[in-house]
Amino acid sequence: MNYPTGIKRNNNQIINYSHRGMNLEDDINQTNTYYREKNIAYIYKKPTPIKVTKVDFKKNRTSIIKEAFYMEPSTTDYNGIYKGYYIDFEAKETKNKSSFPLANIHKHQIKHLENITNHGGIGFLIVRFSTLNKTYLLKAKDLFSFIKNDKRKSIPIRIFESKGKLIKENYNPRLDYLKVVNEFLEVKQNDKKEK
Amino acid sequence: MNYPTGIKRNNNQIINYSHRGMNLEDDINQTNTYYREKNIAYIYKKPTPIKVTKVDFKKNRTSIIKEAFYMEPSTTDYNGIYKGYYIDFEAKETKNKSSFPLANIHKHQIKHLENITNHGGIGFLIVRFSTLNKTYLLKAKDLFSFIKNDKRKSIPIRIFESKGKLIKENYNPRLDYLKVVNEFLEVKQNDKKEK
Numbered sequence: 001m002n003y004p005t006g007i008k009r010n011n012n013q014i015i016n017y018s019h020r021g022m023n024l025e026d027d028i029n030q031t032n033t034y035y036r037e038k039n040i041a042y043i044y045k046k047p048t049p050i051k052v053t054k055v056d057f058k059k060n061r062t063s064i065i066k067e068a069f070y071m072e073p074s075t076t077d078y079n080g081i082y083k084g085y086y087i088d089f090e091a092k093e094t095k096n097k098s099s100f101p102l103a104n105i106h107k108h109q110i111k112h113l114e115n116i117t118n119h120g121g122i123g124f125l126i127v128r129f130s131t132l133n134k135t136y137l138l139k140a141k142d143l144f145s146f147i148k149n150d151k152r153k154s155i156p157i158r159i160f161e162s163k164g165k166l167i168k169e170n171y172n173p174r175l176d177y178l179k180v181v182n183e184f185l186e187v188k189q190n191d192k193k194e195k
Numbered sequence: 196m197n198y199p200t201g202i203k204r205n206n207n208q209i210i211n212y213s214h215r216g217m218n219l220e221d222d223i224n225q226t227n228t229y230y231r232e233k234n235i236a237y238i239y240k241k242p243t244p245i246k247v248t249k250v251d252f253k254k255n256r257t258s259i260i261k262e263a264f265y266m267e268p269s270t271t272d273y274n275g276i277y278k279g280y281y282i283d284f285e286a287k288e289t290k291n292k293s294s295f296p297l298a299n300i301h302k303h304q305i306k307h308l309e310n311i312t313n314h315g316g317i318g319f320l321i322v323r324f325s326t327l328n329k330t331y332l333l334k335a336k337d338l339f340s341f342i343k344n345d346k347r348k349s350i351p352i353r354i355f356e357s358k359g360k361l362i363k364e365n366y367n368p369r370l371d372y373l374k375v376v377n378e379f380l381e382v383k384q385n386d387k388k389e390k
Contacts, residue, residue: 042311066261067259075239081283
């Protein structure tokens with residue numbers, strides 16, 4: 001890792017960054033904020049779908065929800081725009097050291113990634129092997145071909161190592177996944193030129 | 196309107212469609228479902244952002260939320276992909292007969308539409324004048340130029356009539372707004388050819 005495990009702030013408060021990478025969602029949200037602030041891309045996490053069943057209605061938008069339930073998401077968690085392309089991905093963490101269990105992704109989320117890639121969108125998975133402290137980006141296309149050709153219910157880490165790309169962790173942005181997307185776009189554009 | 200106000204179903208139940216067009220959100224959701232089923236476009240409404248403050252945790256995803264609050268959305272309500280383009284829009288109803296009050300859209304939603312159009316996305320507003328039973332699509336570009344050049348806090352309906360496009364209501368899809376988007380795309384592609 002190329003960042004210090006503790007840095008000293010002006011107010012003399014020691015901030016420990018050794019646990020910084022533990023929460024993938026936080027890292028992606030911080031990265032997306034960075035992309036927006038730098039006018040690089042506009043990618044957001046979708047809110048968690050919640051079914052509200054009881055509300056205490058009040059004026060001025062201060063209504064209190066008294067009963068509600070978490071629902072299954074119908075799409076992936078993140079989408080947005082980058083360089084004119086529609087971007088769509090799901091992010092997952094696993095404590096498993098050797099493979100990523102497919103049970104972590106809903107079937108309709110895989111179907112959603114298929115639909116959007118068929119329509120010209122850029123779809124992928126970001127998977128963090130938290131015990132190894134390694135985060136990979138795997139293109140949706142490689143996910144589909146694994147599911148189609150392999151009967152295993154987990155994707156071995158060597159698939160991520162060979163077909164995917166390791167996303168480097170940094171201070172800011174924490175997880176520069178668009179750098180990896182850039183490499184894919186270059187390949188895509190070169191393919192077009194060759195045709 | 197070109198659909199009957201009541202149709203008879205097989206089970207002899209009379210369904211009254213005269214109020215069908217009253218809820219814009221339902222019409223758009225039904226239309227988006229139609230687009231997905233026909234493999235035309237993948238556009239979804241984002242879930243309403245809710246801040247959960249108390250949860251009764253249970254196993255098997257049946258946790259009950261005991262206290263939560265509605266939050267302000269940071270983006271528009273709808274986004275997705277169509278013909279490789281990133282699509283993004285906000286939909287609003289007004290009972291006003293002569294103009295659409297800009298107070299109905301948050302400033303950060305307008306800023307969001309600006310950001311995504313600058314990056315090659317297709318952004319627009321869908322506004323229903325419910326008393327008149329007319330629904331218009333107004334391109335984000337025309338929204339920005341109104342805000343920039345006009346000091347009024349409401350967009351007069353004649354702007355929607357002249358700059359926007361009336362979306363025809365039908366049985367299925369109820370509100371074929373991509374038909375209007377197609378017209379814009381043709382203009383965009385012709386512009387490119389002329390360059």
